Amino acid sequence: xxxxxxxxxxxxxxxxxxxxxxxxxxxxxxxxxxxxxxxxxxxxxxxxxxxxxxxxxxxxxxxxxxxxxxxxxxxxxxxxxxxxxxxxxxxxxxxxxxxxxxxxxxxxxxxxxxxxxxxxxxxxxxxxxxxxxxxxxxxxxxxxxxxxxxxxxxxxxxxxxxxxxxxxxxxxxxxxxxxxxxxxxxxxxxxxxxxxxxxxxxxxxxxxxxxxxxxxxxxxxxxxxxxxxxxxxxxxxxxxxxxxxxxxxxxxxxxxxxxxxxxxxxxxxxxxxxxxxxxxxxxxxxxxxxxxxxxxxxxxxxxxxxxxxxxxxxxxxxxxxxxxxxxxxxxxxxx
Amino acid sequence: xxxxxxxxxxxxxxxxxxxxxxxxxxxxxxxxxxxxxxxxxxxxxxxxxxxxxxxxxxxxxxxxxxxxxxxxxxxxxxxxxxxxxxxxxxxxxxxxxxxxxxxxxxxxxxxxxxxxxxxxxxxxxxxxxxxxxxxxxxxxxxxxxxxxxxxxxxxxxxxxxxxxxxxxxxxxxxxxxxxxxxxxxxxxxxxxxxxxxxxxxxxxxxxxxxxxxxxxxxxxxxxxxxxxxxxxxxxxxxxxxxxxxxxxxxxxxxxxxxxxxxxxxxxxxxxxxxxxxxxxxxxxxxxxxxxxxxxxx
Numbered sequence: 001x002x003x004x005x006x007x008x009x010x011x012x013x014x015x016x017x018x019x020x021x022x023x024x025x026x027x028x029x030x031x032x033x034x035x036x037x038x039x040x041x042x043x044x045x046x047x048x049x050x051x052x053x054x055x056x057x058x059x060x061x062x063x064x065x066x067x068x069x070x071x072x073x074x075x076x077x078x079x080x081x082x083x084x085x086x087x088x089x090x091x092x093x094x095x096x097x098x099x100x101x102x103x104x105x106x107x108x109x110x111x112x113x114x115x116x117x118x119x120x121x122x123x124x125x126x127x128x129x130x131x132x133x134x135x136x137x138x139x140x141x142x143x144x145x146x147x148x149x150x151x152x153x154x155x156x157x158x159x160x161x162x163x164x165x166x167x168x169x170x171x172x173x174x175x176x177x178x179x180x181x182x183x184x185x186x187x188x189x190x191x192x193x194x195x196x197x198x199x200x201x202x203x204x205x206x207x208x209x210x211x212x213x214x215x216x217x218x219x220x221x222x223x224x225x226x227x228x229x230x231x232x233x234x235x236x237x238x239x240x241x242x243x244x245x246x247x248x249x250x251x252x253x254x255x256x257x258x259x260x261x262x263x264x265x266x267x268x269x270x271x272x273x274x275x276x277x278x279x280x281x282x283x284x285x286x287x288x289x290x291x292x293x294x295x296x297x298x299x300x301x302x303x304x305x306x307x308x309x310x311x312x313x314x315x316x317x318x319x320x321x322x323x324x325x326x327x328x329x330x331x332x333x334x335x
Numbered sequence: 336x337x338x339x340x341x342x343x344x345x346x347x348x349x350x351x352x353x354x355x356x357x358x359x360x361x362x363x364x365x366x367x368x369x370x371x372x373x374x375x376x377x378x379x380x381x382x383x384x385x386x387x388x389x390x391x392x393x394x395x396x397x398x399x400x401x402x403x404x405x406x407x408x409x410x411x412x413x414x415x416x417x418x419x420x421x422x423x424x425x426x427x428x429x430x431x432x433x434x435x436x437x438x439x440x441x442x443x444x445x446x447x448x449x450x451x452x453x454x455x456x457x458x459x460x461x462x463x464x465x466x467x468x469x470x471x472x473x474x475x476x477x478x479x480x481x482x483x484x485x486x487x488x489x490x491x492x493x494x495x496x497x498x499x500x501x502x503x504x505x506x507x508x509x510x511x512x513x514x515x516x517x518x519x520x521x522x523x524x525x526x527x528x529x530x531x532x533x534x535x536x537x538x539x540x541x542x543x544x545x546x547x548x549x550x551x552x553x554x555x556x557x558x559x560x561x562x563x564x565x566x567x568x569x570x571x572x573x574x575x576x577x578x579x580x581x582x583x584x585x586x587x588x589x590x591x592x593x594x595x596x597x598x599x600x601x602x603x604x605x606x607x608x609x610x611x612x613x614x615x616x617x618x619x620x621x622x623x624x625x626x627x628x629x630x631x632x
Contacts (some may be wrong), residue, residue, distance in 0.1 A: 019451070019607075055501065055532045055539070063532075077539025078468060078530060104467065139452050141418060141466025279566035309450035309457070 019138045020059065021312040022190055023223055030190040031165035033185055036064025038172035039098055043069055049176055050090060051077055052099040054083040058128040059098035061188045081111040087125045088117035092236075096124050097175055103129030103144030103185065107151060111167035119156045122180045132161070132185035133222065133273030134319065139309035145302050149278025151183050152251055156250065158204070159250040160183040161222035161272075161280075166195040167248050171201035176317055178204055185222060194226045200246075207254035209261065213243035215263050216330060220271035221247045221280050224300070224321065228271050231326040238331060250280060255287040262288060262295055267333055269298045273321065298333055341444065346575045349567040353396070357563045360430050361391035362626040365595050366619065367426035371442040371449075373615040380450070381599055381608040385561070385590040386494075386525050390427035392566040393492055393523070402432035405459040409489060411414075412478050414463050416471020416495040417525070421453030423460070424494075433460035448506045469502025471495050472522060476511045479520040479583075490578075498522030498530035500541040506551070509583075513552030516581030521573060525560060526589045531606045544587055553585045560588025596621050 024030050043049040043065065051065040066073035076083045080101055084301035087097040106114065106129045118125045129147060136142050151159055160175065160182060162168045168187065175182045198210050210225070211232060220228040225246045232242035245261050247254060262268050262284070272280035281299035288295050302319050316322045320329065368383035387563045393413055401407040410565050422442060428434040434449070441447035448457050452466040463474050475493035482489050512520050526544065528535045536542060548555040554577035558565040566586070573584040592608075593599030596618045599608065610618065 051533070055530050057496065057532045059531065074530065075538055078498050079503060079539065082505055109467070137451075139454055139464075139466065141452055141454075141464065156398055308446075309452070309454070310445040314445045 003041065019136055019142065019293070020189065021135070021137055023135060023312060023316070024190060024192045024257070029193045031193045032067060032190055033061040033188065034165035034168040034191050035172065035184075035186055035188060038169045039065045040068045042173045042176050043072065045173070046096065048094060048096045050074065050095050050097050052083055052087055052097055054078055054080050054101045054105065056101050056130065059102075059188065059212070060128060060186060062100045062128070063196045064163070065098075080105045081113050084110045084113040084127070085117055087122070088113070088123055091118070091123035091125045092121075094096035096126070098126045098128055098176075100128035100130065100186070102142060103132045103147045104142055106183070107144060107147040111150065115154055118181045119154050122156045124179055125134050125181045126175045128183065128186050129183060129190050130186045134307060134315055134321065135187070135223070135273070135312070137310045137312050137315055140306045143307055145275045145307060147185070148250055148274050152278060152283070156180045160248055161185045161250050162187060162202075162248050163222060163225035163246060164194040165191040166193060167202050171204070171248070174202070174204040176182065187223065192223075192226055194205060194229065202248060205249045205252055205254060205258040207245055207247040208248070209244050209257070210244045211242075213241040214266070215240050215334070216242040216267045216268050216269060216270055217240060217264070218244045219247060219258055219261070219280070219284055220244065221250060222273045224271040224273050225323060227323055230323045231330070233305070234323060234327045235330060238327075239335065240330065242330075247280065250283060253283050253287060258284060259287055259291050259293065262297070263293055267298065267330070268295060269300060269330065269333070271300045271326065272299055275304055277304050298329070300329060345505055346568065346571045349571065353567060354564045355566065357388075357395050358626070360395035361387045361563065362595075362622070364390055364423065364426040364430055367429055367436070367439055367619050368422050369441050369596075369615060371422050371425065371620065372599050372610065374440050375443050376531040376612065377607065377609055379419045379422050379607065380610065381592040381605070382420050382525075382527065383426065383598065384596060385527050385592045385594045386420060386423050387426070387595065388561050388563050389429070389494065389523050389525060389588055389590070390423050392563060392570065394427045394431045396567060397492070397570055399489070400431065400460075405433055409487070410490050412462050412475075412491045413615070414471045414478070414491065414493045415453045415461065416463070416465050416477050416493055416499060417468065418452035418454070418464070418466030420494070420496070420525075421451065421465070423448070424453055425449050425458070426616070428458070428460045428541070431460070434458065468496070468499045471499070472505050472508035472512075474518055475522070476508050476515070476517065479512070479517040480515055483517070483519055490519045490521060492523060494523050494525070497524060497526040497528065497535055497541055500524070500544065501539045502550060504540050509548070509551045509553065510568055512583040517583045518578040518581040520583045522583070522585040524585060524587050526587055527592050529592055529604050529606065534604070547586065548585045550581070554582045555587065557587040557589070560590035561594045595625055597625070
């Protein structure tokens with residue numbers, strides 16, 4: 001066997017399935033580590049706030065807090081059951097923990113500890129989950145495509161799926177101030193800044209109409225609100241007028257605002273960075289049926305399958321989350 | 336039964352020819368890993384270099400397998416729990432002839448059979464999907480139980496990392512393996528003293544590691560995981576004194592991130608090491624110089 005294998009240097013770079021990938025568009029306005037900075041600001045105002053992580057401080061922007069408040073930061077090691085059990089214990093003593101890991105490990109691995117130690121006693125523990133939905137190309141071990149489906153069944157838990165840095169900055173102090181447990185689908189690193197262009201404020205538990213439109217109404221959460229807004233602009237070029245309703249709080253769900261928008265003749269479409277099972281689409285569908293609206297709703301969501309590893313843009317295109325795929329789907333629906 | 340140092344001393348040292356054969360395999364695994372890392376410009380190259388001797392000892396010396404038939408039922412099982420070490424495992428699978436060397440450059444790319452995190456559904460020879468750490472040893476216990484129950488003489492080797500010792504599930508499995516007297520199970524723990532947020536002793540102190548495994552009932556050896564002779568001797572000791580009496584064995588391997596490439600050995604330790612475009616060739620040259628220098632010394 002040769003010991004002088006040729007190098008691959010001359011070949012073009014293939015697309016990478018690296019763990020941490022940005023979903024920001026090239027040249028898009030972004031804000032660095034909005035969660036970490038917002039937590040520092042909240043902690044300056046409230047001395048009860050503490051931060052914990054399970055060997056993922058650098059990857060959940062918790063390192064910003066750790067640097068600012070080293071005495072209020074607790075590195076728990078790669079031990080998620082301990083992370084959330086300990087967060088419950090701290091909350092029992094009167095502290096307000098923000099505990100971060102990846103969403104997969106919070107939702108899948110530590111569920112029993114979250115459920116019985118935190119949610120049942122209704123403690124103010126704030127679960128911060130990185131890499132929600134399809135925000136890494138690393139494969140099923142790190143893609144939390146079903147986190148909302150898992151968590152929606154947990155009583156007392158408030159679920160927040162922020163769109164951008166504006167949502168995150170405004171949500172953090174409200175999560176700290178709300179009494180029970182919360183789950184934040186964290187966007188980390190250089191996070192797109194989108195909602196500053198709109199007359200918008202994040203209010204826990206409220207949906208907001210970001211733009212009106214006569215032909216189609218999008219109901220979206222998380223980073224898919226950014227895509228919904230981009231798709232709405234693109235559809236305008238096809239003479240399709242699209243309204244966008246952003247629902248960053250998935251539970252409790254603001255049915256009143258959403259149903260008021262859906263109770264029209266417009267094409268209704270939900271958009272979520274999550275499997276079609278058990279997330280925003282089914283939340284909306286449940287509200288529609290409960291209210292007795294005979295309204296068809298078209299889901300744009302991830303398929304009910306384990307997703308591929310690969311580069312994030314490749315995968316968003318493959319699974320229908322890209323702006324192009326959204327536009328095509330809407331045009332097809334409109335015939 | 337209690338094992339003593341007297342029992343381990345009865346085994347003769349591995350021959351120089353055997354050690355040299357495995358060293359050569361480890362060198363090629365490192366070379367493959369550098370080439371794979373260069374395609375992406377980044378990656379878990381430091382871990383692959385550090386663990387190359389462990390992979391080489393397993394694949395070139397210990398494991399029974401059929402390269403043309405990765406699912407041959409008589410094979411020994413090698414379970415990569417640390418999914419991000421896949422770059423090193425793919426290099427070892429290439430060395431073993433299970434994955435073509437020409438395919439390695441697709442590592443981590445769209446539609447490759449070699450994703451950045453190891454998955455059994457993608458890659459021939461990959462027994463489990465790792466990545467969510469602390470799963471491997473639990474699956475290994477089940478495989479060891481299943482093989483034994485079906486009269487198989489195959490062994491199960493689980494490769495895990497010191498970071499995985501943070502996870503409670505690892506210790507549930509450690510108790511289970513001892514309880515069920517799994518002499519057909521071997522754990523190899525890569526102790527590189529590094530995890531995602533920093534040095535292991537700053538994230539969660541796992542030491543004293545040796546005493547922990549011993550107290551869990553495992554036949555425990557701690558070796559320089561970059562010393563091929565010591566690794567082979569550890570396997571020989573297991574075969575001689577632990578396997579037959581139904582005792583699970585662990586080889587605790589102290590390794591150095593970036594081992595074999597001085598440029599990377601001395602670089603600040605990082606979970607995800609960055610290497611500049613012009614450095615890859617230097618890395619390869621340093622690797623070859625070190626390998627050939629040690630051979631002629």
